[in-house]
Amino acid sequence: MNIWLQILINFVFSFLSAISFALLINVPHRVLLACGWSGAAGWMVYWFLHRAGFGNMVSNFCGTLLVGILGMIFARIKKCPVTLFNIPGIVPLVPGVPAYLAIRALVMGEFVKAEGLIIRVAIVTAAIAMGFMLAQLGSELLSRASKYCQKHWKRL
Amino acid sequence: MKDVPASYSHEYMQIVIDTCLTAGRLMIAGGSEMYRVEDTMMRIAKNAGIKDPRVFGGPTGVFISLDGGAYAQLKQVRERNINLELVAQVNELSREFAAKKLSLYELQERLNVVAIMTPSFPLWIQLIGAAVLSSTLMVLFTGQYDWPDFPAAALVGMVGLLAFDGAKRLSKIRFLSEMLAAIAMAAVAIGLHHLFPILKPDNILIGSLMTFVPGVALVNALRDLFSGDLISGIARSVEAILTAVALGSGVGLVMKFLGQ
Structure with a gap:
């Protein structure tokens, strides 16, 4: 398939999936579009990195980092908690396929295969959580820096 | 006042x-x-x-x-x-x-x-949400662009949400409703596969189960753990794992009985 078409499909679908998950978890409708943007941005970063040959962990981490940063920005603009943007934003990134395959393997009695898959789920989940933590750290540093600048404005 | x-x-x-x-x-x-x-x-x-x-x-x-x-x-x-x-x-x-x-x-x-009274979206909007979520995520996750499965995933996602909504009224235990929803989804997906052999039930289920998969809950739990709220982090991760077990056992039951 044409690469541009693939990019278009991935972008539109990740946007739609984030918005539709936001509908399911009852996000206030004035922030729905912002949820879509952060979902699409996170997924596109993941997709490009994944295609470029980086591993699952790195690509998930970078995608989530962007979702986290975007969430902070949207939270400032819309004056809402960050969670509103982060939860729909990571929906395309959560390890759905390995989780499903792990359950399937368990049901079919293939325990060794299931073990590997479950560890993959755990690693990806941890990578996503780390991405959020780093984004939060960055925003805290930024707000501290801006406070410092405002305080010592005249001396600088 | x-x-x-x-x-x-x-x-x-x-x-x-x-x-x-x-x-x-x-x-x-x-x-x-x-x-x-x-x-x-x-x-x-x-x-x-x-x-x-x-x-x-x-x-x-x-x-x-x-x-x-x-x-x-x-x-x-x-x-x-x-x-x-x-x-x-x-x-x-x-x-x-x-x-x-x-x-x-x-x-x-x-x-x-x-x-x-928490304002919430009406059921039909949620159904559209489930349909769009299931079909788009199926394409994103599998990366195979198999278009015949696209409407099937949407249908199965809607069936799952309806089953969950119905079961929630019957029982207060959330895991039970999730299991019933998973059973309904797997049954419909495998039934569709028998009707139209071109469909792949695995792909359909990967997409449509995402309506309930506790990935987000798990990430939330981990964030609680990392920020030092150990009790709530552990409790929430156990809750997420229980949800996954409920979904898995629902799908597994159907697979055992109906074959794949």
Whole structure:
């Protein structure tokens, strides 16, 4: 398939999936579009990195980092908690396929295969959580820096 | 509007306690991070003029004590899911209270209104959401661009949500409703595969199960763990794992009986 078409499909679908998950978890409708943007941005970063040959962990981490940063920005603009943007934003990134395959393997009695898959789920989940933590750290540093600048404005 | 009783009188303290506990309970019921719950309760108490409030939020209950322990109460949290409208509304009310746009009485009243009737999307919009979510995520996750499965995943996603909604009315146990939804989804997916052999039930289920897969809950739990709220982090991860087990056993049952 044409690469541009693939990019278009991935972008539109990740946007739609984030918005539709936001509908399911009852996000206030004035922030729905912002949820879509952060979902699409996170997924596109993941997709490009994944295609470029980086591993699952790195690509998930970078995608989530962007979702986290975007969430902070949207939270400032819309004056809402960050969670509103982060939860729909990571929906395309959560390890759905390995989780499903792990359950399937368990049901079919293939325990060794299931073990590997479950560890993959755990690693990806941890990578996503780390991405959020780093984004939060960055925003805290930024707000501290801006406070410092405002305080010592005249001396600088 | 009633007059606010004198600060630090018995009545006033009771109102502060009740308001804080309601706010905390609503936020936990909406799936907020625990540090945000405690922070919001703390802010409300401080903005009400209490000097040394102490709060503790857990996944099944919130505690608060004012005035060095002279006033202490707890409130249980019975229902937990992810409902971000609750988090947003409580947050907004708390901001308005901090900006002195609301009095303590008004805040209490508004919180009680939010608790009774949370605005939510009607079922048909949620059904469209489930359909779009299932079909788009199937394409994203599998990366195979198999278009015959696209409408099938949408259909199965809608069936799952309907089954979940119906089962929720029958039983209070959430894991049971999730299992029933998974059974319905797997049965429809495999039935469709028998009707149209071109469809791949695995792909359909990967997409449509995402309506319920607790990936988000698991990430939330990990964030709680990382930020030091160990009790709620552990409890929430166990909850997420239980959901995954419920979904898996539902799908597995159908697969064992109907074949794949």
